[in-house]
């Protein structure tokens with residue numbers, strides 16, 4: 001755990017409320033992802049493992065914040081995530097869904113006017129959104145799932161500019177199909 005991280009309830013990562021790098025108006029950008037050892041994040045529009053305690057980590061880390069997602073990830077969730085400001089990115093100008101704000105480019109999500117209670121900004125996937133917004137990311141919470149799985153959606157490979165700090169490990173059990181390790185990645 002390094003500067004900017006604080007251990008929260010049940011080990012949820014607590015983002016530091018500071019401005020991101022670059023211009024003062026730009027929001028600090030967090031990403032949160034679970035990927036297999038071979039970089040897979042999805043298969044057939046779904047997440048190809050069942051990890052209850054990682055879902056809990058995701059929920060606690062993003063609760064009270066803004067979550068930005070691609071339209072396909074939103075469809076796979078099937079509803080807005082409760083307790084969070086939900087932003088969906090789509091090219092479809094007619095797209096509407098209850099409980100979500102719609103934007104038409106990934107960058108537009110970063111430029112949204114803040115609301116009093118929208119907290120920090122988390123990009124929660126999928127592949128297209130991670131790829132588009134990785135250049136803007138300040139911190140990435142990565143759950144590395146200790147498995148090689150088949151898939152059709154991937155997280156981009158991170159270069160040497162990212163330094164990983166281990167936050168927690170979890171073994172496999174009846175609720176968690178594979179062991180996993182959670183890292184915070186920050187730019188060096």
Ligand SMILES: NC(=O)c1ccc[n+]([C@@H]2O[C@H](COP(=O)([O-])OP(=O)(O)OC[C@H]3O[C@@H](n4cnc5c(N)ncnc54)[C@H](OP(=O)(O)O)[C@@H]3O)[C@@H](O)[C@H]2O)c1
Nearest residue numbers: 034042045046047070071072073090091125126127128129
């Ligand atoms: N393991 C994890 O942590 C994790 C997290 C999230 C998702 N996933 C998985 O990732 C997979 C989905 O990823 P994906 O890459 O296929 O889809 P995605 O990133 O969730 O959504 C893609 C959609 O976003 C919109 N979009 C993308 N780029 C855009 C741009 N430049 N301007 C405007 N709209 C844009 C488009 O929507 P329209 O087609 O409507 O225009 C596009 O079809 C699923 O399998 C899901 O389960 C895994």
